[in-house]
Amino acid sequence: MITYGKFNLSNYADCLIVTDEKIANLYNISGSNVFLLPRGEAAKTFEHAQNLCRWFLQQNLGKDGKVVAVGGGSIGDTVGFACSIYKRGVSLLHVPTTLIAQIDSSIGGKTALDIDDTKNVVGSFYQADTLIDVSFLGTLSKKRYFDGLGELLKYRMLSPTIDKLAHSNNMESIIKGCVTYKDELCQRDFTDQGPRNVLNFGHTIGHAMELSLGITHGHAVALGIYYEIVIAHKLGLCTKQYVDKWQREITNLFDILPMNNKMMQIMQQDKKNKDGKIAFILPTSFQPVYLTQQQIIDLLDD
Ligand SMILES: NC(=O)c1ccc[n+]([C@@H]2O[C@H](COP(=O)([O-])OP(=O)(O)OC[C@H]3O[C@@H](n4cnc5c(N)ncnc54)[C@H](O)[C@@H]3O)[C@@H](O)[C@H]2O)c1
Ligand SMILES: [Zn+2]
Incomplete structure (x- = not known):
């Protein structure tokens, strides 16, 4: 279930709470029922998921716990990953505190860990509840906020309704628009076999950018979109005006960084690939398109 409202810590005294040090300090989250993971991507390892499961056990978390x-x-x-495997599943409430988490990652039940250089290679589909409290966004750095605008670009290009909402500057209704859009897709296709694929738009090149350049997710997705629409145009899937319009929007928000050789190796590992070809979700059909490395190089070559 997805709800909107104020997160009030005292309502969760009988739950185990997991956060990071920065959020704990900013929002006075402390107590014997609180566990701190490292900040950012560094949390997404087997080691930290295991530490978390060990703490669940020490806290006597039962199947009926939350x-x-x-x-x-x-x-x-x-x-999400730890909850999906601990005692084969304990119930979880997401309280997302970044714009990316509120419009995207807290919806749809995908959990993920990284192995070395490969992002999200381990994971599960595990349904959780979500409570969205937009007041958390007030303490985000400008960089983190812009990062969310990168992921928002994806939704704006997928849904004219969300694009219209994005011009209203009413963040609460923009978030609700994205959540409703993603939730509807995930209800139809929880395990990402078909309709849900569209949410991977910008993410083939995006994930490779994120890993090879060490940039944040939303920035990387925006750059992924920047280059993937060029491929789409060269394949006759969208007009030059479409490319120019969205590339202008992206340039206004982010530094445009060049593609590099390492990205091709990373893209070759993408979960969406088939028969050794790299999968792209391209506008305006948003159907998967499979390309060889050489085709990608040729299409992006001016
Ligand atoms: N599961 C999914 O469907 C899905 C979808 C999109 C992205 N993701 C994943 O999400 C990760 C990126 O998440 P993210 O962009 O939310 O960042 P993050 O979770 O990696 O890092 C957030 C940073 O911002 C800080 N922070 C968080 N909330 C804050 C707040 N309210 N005020 C001040 N600081 C705050 C944290 O302490 C941390 O340092 C990536 O690993 C990406 O792969 C998953
Ligand atoms: Zn994303």
């Missing part, structure tokens, strides 16, 4: 994950997508992905 865990609350307060944080960004990294906290949500790690806690």
